[in-house]
Amino acid sequence: xxxxxxxxxxxxxxxxxxxxxxxxxxxxxxxxxxxxxxxxxxxxxxxxxxxxxxxxxxxxxxxxxxxxxxxxxxxxxxxxxxxxxxxxxxxxxxxxxxxxxxxxxxxxxxxxxxxxxxxxxxxxxxxxxxxxxxxxxxxxxxxxxxxxxxxxxxxxxxxxxxxxxxxxxxxxxxxxxxxxxxxxxxxxxxxxxxxxxxxxxxxxxxxxxxxxxxxxxxxxxxx
Amino acid sequence: xxxxxxxxxxxxxxxxxxxxxxxxxxxxxxxxxxxxxxxxxxxxxxxxxxxxxxxxxxxxxxxxxxxxxxxxxxxxxxxxxxxxxxxxxxxxxxxxxxxxxxxxxxxxxxxxxxxxxxxxxxxxxxxxxxxxxxxxxxxxxxxxxxxxxxxxxxxxxxxxxxxxxxxxxxxxxxxxxxxxxxxxxxxxxxxxxxxxxxxxxxxxxxxxxxxxxxxxxxxxxxxxxxxxxxxxxxxxxxxxxxxxxxxxxxxxxxxxxxxxxxxxxxxxxxxxxxxxxxxxxxxxxxxxxxxxxxxxxxxxxxxxxxxxxxxxxxxxxxxxxxxxxxxxxxxxxxxxxxxxxxxxxxxxxxxxxxxxxxxxxxxxxxxxxx
Numbered sequence: 001x002x003x004x005x006x007x008x009x010x011x012x013x014x015x016x017x018x019x020x021x022x023x024x025x026x027x028x029x030x031x032x033x034x035x036x037x038x039x040x041x042x043x044x045x046x047x048x049x050x051x052x053x054x055x056x057x058x059x060x061x062x063x064x065x066x067x068x069x070x071x072x073x074x075x076x077x078x079x080x081x082x083x084x085x086x087x088x089x090x091x092x093x094x095x096x097x098x099x100x101x102x103x104x105x106x107x108x109x110x111x112x113x114x115x116x117x118x119x120x121x122x123x124x125x126x127x128x129x130x131x132x133x134x135x136x137x138x139x140x141x142x143x144x145x146x147x148x149x150x151x152x153x154x155x156x157x158x159x160x161x162x163x164x165x166x167x168x169x170x171x172x173x174x175x176x177x178x179x180x181x182x183x184x185x186x187x188x189x190x191x192x193x194x195x196x197x198x199x200x201x202x203x204x205x206x207x208x209x210x211x212x213x214x215x216x217x218x219x220x221x222x223x
Numbered sequence: 224x225x226x227x228x229x230x231x232x233x234x235x236x237x238x239x240x241x242x243x244x245x246x247x248x249x250x251x252x253x254x255x256x257x258x259x260x261x262x263x264x265x266x267x268x269x270x271x272x273x274x275x276x277x278x279x280x281x282x283x284x285x286x287x288x289x290x291x292x293x294x295x296x297x298x299x300x301x302x303x304x305x306x307x308x309x310x311x312x313x314x315x316x317x318x319x320x321x322x323x324x325x326x327x328x329x330x331x332x333x334x335x336x337x338x339x340x341x342x343x344x345x346x347x348x349x350x351x352x353x354x355x356x357x358x359x360x361x362x363x364x365x366x367x368x369x370x371x372x373x374x375x376x377x378x379x380x381x382x383x384x385x386x387x388x389x390x391x392x393x394x395x396x397x398x399x400x401x402x403x404x405x406x407x408x409x410x411x412x413x414x415x416x417x418x419x420x421x422x423x424x425x426x427x428x429x430x431x432x433x434x435x436x437x438x439x440x441x442x443x444x445x446x447x448x449x450x451x452x453x454x455x456x457x458x459x460x461x462x463x464x465x466x467x468x469x470x471x472x473x474x475x476x477x478x479x480x481x482x483x484x485x486x487x488x489x490x491x492x493x494x495x496x497x498x499x500x501x502x503x504x505x506x507x508x509x510x511x512x513x514x515x516x517x518x519x520x521x522x523x524x525x526x527x528x529x530x531x532x533x534x535x536x537x538x539x540x541x542x543x544x545x546x547x548x549x550x551x552x553x554x555x556x557x558x559x560x561x562x563x564x565x566x567x568x569x570x571x572x573x574x575x576x577x578x579x580x581x582x583x584x585x586x587x588x589x590x591x592x593x
Contacts, residue, residue: 047587055502055587081504088590092499096236097229104224109504153503 004161004193005029005052010061012047017059021047023216024061031160034187034194036204039213045197048213049163052195053084065161081110085154087183089166091146093138093153099145100125100134103153110157117156124152128182144175151183162187164196168203180206226509230516233489240485241521247481248525248569249532252562255471256533259561260552261540262467266460267553268394270450276337277312277422279431280453281438284446288459290316293417296405298442302421305437307429312336313418315408319379319401321369327379328400331408331418339390339402346373347388357407358387362398379403380411423447471562475569478525482573486518490577497581498589507582514578515571522570526563 005027012022021044029035037045050056051063054076063070068079080086093102100121107117125131128148133141141149147167154162167183168176180203187194196207204210212219234241281302283292294313302311315331332338334354345363351373352360359379361371366389371377376385379401392398409415423434431449438447454460490497497510505513537552 050587053502055585077504077506080502086502092495092590094232094496094499096232097224101224101228101232105229105500106503108224108226108229109500109506109509157504 002031003028004031004033004066005195006062006064007048007052008062010048010051010063011059012044012051012056013059021216022051022058025213025216025218027211027218029193029195031193032191033209034184034207035196036207036210037195037197037213038199038201038204038210039219040199043213044216045199045213046165049086049165049195049197052161053086053163054079055086081106082157083160085157085159085162087147087150087154087162087164087167089169091138091150091170093146093149095139096137098135098137099130099141099149099152102138102149103134103156106153106156112157120156120158121152124155124186127186128152142175143171144179147171147175147179148182151179151186155186158190159192161193161195164194166198167196168200169198176203226513226516230513230520233493233513233517234520237489237492240488241524244482244485244518244521245525245528247478247485248475248522248566249478249529251471251475251478251569252526252529252566253532253536254474255468255562255565256530256554256558257536257552258470259464259467259558260533260537260554262463263553263555263558266454266463268396269460270454277310277424277450279423279425279434279447279449281311281421281423281434281445281447282419284444289419289457290318292419293414294419294421294445296416296418298445299418299421301441302423302434302437305433307426307433307437308423309426310335310424312422313405314420314422315405315412315414315417316419317408317412317414319411321377321379324368327365327369328396329379329408330397330400330402331405331412332402333405338392338397339388342390342392342397345389345391347386349388351387352402352404354404354406356387356404357384358404359384359407360388360390360402361386362400362402363389363391364395364399365401368399377401382411468561472565475565478566479569479573482518482521482570483576485521486514486574486577487580489517490514490581494584494589497584498586501584501586502590510584511578511582514581515574518570518574518577519567522566526566529562529566530559 007025007027010022010025013020025048037048039045047056051058052065052070054070058071065079066083068075070076070079103121104117122131125134128151130145130148130152133145138146164183168179171179184206198204210222281294281298282289283294286292296313299311299313302308312333317329317331319327319329321327334352339349339352339360351358361369366372369377371386373386373388376383405418409417425431434447438445500510541552
């Protein structure tokens, strides 16, 4: 089985080593798998996602996504542009741009074809049910629509790996279910890999595998 | 969606902040163009006084100011005998005091000098101004502030002179000045036999080099320069022009601080957005380009506003009755290009730190930022 994510003995601390957040974490995620990282707040889930995406540098250890060595600065931009999509707990859309413009921001970074980008935008917006809201400004959208928009943005460059940090954490119960269903559908239908940080055991149970984290270490796994 | 669209949106959504940044640049541009325009106009006016139908000017070599130049009037007579000279007119520049007017520019000229012919005679006539007479001709403004008219007399320095005429001169300095017969002027200032400059009109088909060669061979202590050469080399003009650019440059420094402040605020207020742009694949260079782009856009808005502001201000100034003729602003393309270049440089310098800060933001850290 081809591995999509490979993390080996990763250590990460903050505040000049005073706060150790990851303590020798190792994790392998095969291509196409949906993995939930579970654990209480502060256990290191978000930091592990940041380390996988290269947003956070490691103190030591190895991280690879596909054939890319994430520890190398030069590969990080390429990874974020073409191979990784990221969804956060908060949508972080730019309020004065329309939803469509927000979703096209990754294309500005890559300089990709506008026509292709717009086709893809409509396809994803249709799949996530926000097609009719594309030309609304973000401030005019509901919480659920904004998070769906963030999901569309993360998929614009057709990444192989989607990282989601509590993607439904800021939504009410009804929207949480809808957005999560959508997320799983999109990832499964496209054969993409998903690594998801959540503290909601119900959501974690719906993933292929659950990795339990505690105090910066991997405590165990459940299939 | 493009980088420029993002830049434009960022500026539009913080209109007040953008306006403050642009105002800083606008004031810098307006100050620079106004000062440079005013001084440039003054220089041009002075050049025209020297020029007066002549192509060259002869003056004492190495003097710091034309008021200190002493040229023997006989040189003008010698020059007029040369085949390459059509006309040589001696002019004595002086400053004289009148009651309640401590500084009045006085031009000692011959009746044959073309200057008075070019004026619009409001009182008297050109024939009343004679080389051996004492009658003076006043510029319109001078007649106004000295409260003088033809038939009356005015007190200038230690003497009283009859008013032979009043003429409206195109040039502000001349319009506010007094024209005195050369001999009378020399006597009043104890400068018998000398003048400040000789203006030389070349005979048809002759070159300025002939005058220069003749001057070099016969009067080594004098300089003969073409008007353009003189303007470029005259130290007073250089000082004035340099002062204008320095004052304008200082105004730009203040404008630059305003841009820096605007851009720092702009970066700090959207740290998370910049972080998200990085997460979406923006390189450090692209983030820096976005910040520089915003700064350049602010600067472009400021430049246009400043240009408009200075043009309007100078136009109004030229219309002020008491300044009529003295303010002759000249904003040429060099001045505009210079101001634009300085504004762009200011924008880039002002955005250096904000762009560096934004480009080096750590996205994960920035997203935790409250």
